[in-house]
Amino acid sequence: MELGIDGRSVLVTGGSGGIGQAIVRTLAREGARVVVHYRSQAAEAEALAAEVAGVALGADLTDEDEVAALVEGAVAAFGRLDAVVANAGVWPSEPLPLWELDLERWRRTIDVDLTGTFLTVRGFLRHVAADPAAVEAPAIVLVGSTAGTYGEAGHADYAAAKGALQHGLLRSLKNELADLHPRGRANAVAPGWVATPMTAERLTEEAIERATATMALRKVATPEDVAAAVAWLLSPVAAGHVTGELVTIAGGMEGRLLHPPSARPEERS
Numbered sequence: 001m002e003l004g005i006d007g008r009s010v011l012v013t014g015g016s017g018g019i020g021q022a023i024v025r026t027l028a029r030e031g032a033r034v035v036v037h038y039r040s041q042a043a044e045a046e047a048l049a050a051e052v053a054g055v056a057l058g059a060d061l062t063d064e065d066e067v068a069a070l071v072e073g074a075v076a077a078f079g080r081l082d083a084v085v086a087n088a089g090v091w092p093s094e095p096l097p098l099w100e101l102d103l104e105r106w107r108r109t110i111d112v113d114l115t116g117t118f119l120t121v122r123g124f125l126r127h128v129a130a131d132p133a134a135v136e137a138p139a140i141v142l143v144g145s146t147a148g149t150y151g152e153a154g155h156a157d158y159a160a161a162k163g164a165l166q167h168g169l170l171r172s173l174k175n176e177l178a179d180l181h182p183r184g185r186a187n188a189v190a191p192g193w194v195a196t197p198m199t200a201e202r203l204t205e206e207a208i209e210r211a212t213a214t215m216a217l218r219k220v221a222t223p224e225d226v227a228a229a230v231a232w233l234l235s236p237v238a239a240g241h242v243t244g245e246l247v248t249i250a251g252g253m254e255g256r257l258l259h260p261p262s263a264r265p266e267e268r269s
């Protein structure tokens, strides 16, 4: 099936990261013209943009002016902007219970993961609102996490940001985008563990065993698993009547394994 994203211009935030790179390559293979966003990894983003005949643009997504300039640059890059994948994010790796979580980390995580997504999406909506007829079928895909669905002990900051993004923000956004444009759609993906630089240190054999214990498909996702779902959601052909949906990409995960089986009360004595 043709996805119908050939020739469409898409901004992928966090295009320099593990999942972002896979999204960029997948969309480019489908014929999209991709703006590869980065914050610090300029060389990686530029090399990737050269590989896919795209354009690399840098911005700190916590800075309002930089995000506005990013969207403006993305529109200018190909003379149009049809879609955004709000994929950039941080996952502070140190597990800290809520009572030890300092305000600085809390604010930073919310700032990058939630406010950065808000600013990115707002920039795109302003672009659509300025001339709705110039955008054929505007589409947004937010990148959330299973942490936003099931929570994540030790990472309440991250879980709270992703939960807000993939529920309250998404469900408001899909109605507002449809008000702006009759074919405007917004969806989100919630990956579970994905093997990327963000998680490389934490994905030990034991961690994988535990993380996959509540999953039907007992494997950690690849970035390509996520990218394929993003491409489907962006497609006005394959997902043209899908909006406001959260697609979980976690092999049928049912939740968290809070206690190893040996910790069952009858086995403890």
Ligand SMILES: NC(=O)c1ccc[n+]([C@@H]2O[C@H](COP(=O)([O-])OP(=O)(O)OC[C@H]3O[C@@H](n4cnc5c(N)ncnc54)[C@H](OP(=O)(O)O)[C@@H]3O)[C@@H](O)[C@H]2O)c1
Binding pocket: 013, 014, 015, 016, 017, 018, 019, 020, 037, 038, 039, 040, 041, 042, 059, 060, 061, 062, 087, 088, 089, 090, 091, 112, 116, 143, 144, 145, 146, 190, 191, 192, 193, 194, 195, 196, 197, 198, 199
């Ligand atoms: N990996 C997983 O297991 C997993 C699971 C569920 C959800 N996710 C989500 O998937 C998305 C991508 O994750 P990943 O694994 O690909 O992580 P990654 O490799 O660390 O990439 C993160 C990306 O976000 C960008 N970024 C970070 N802070 C930024 C800021 N302040 N302003 C602008 N850009 C910023 C980074 O840019 P630079 O590198 O250029 O600085 C990078 O491109 C994130 O939203 C993450 O929460 C990941």
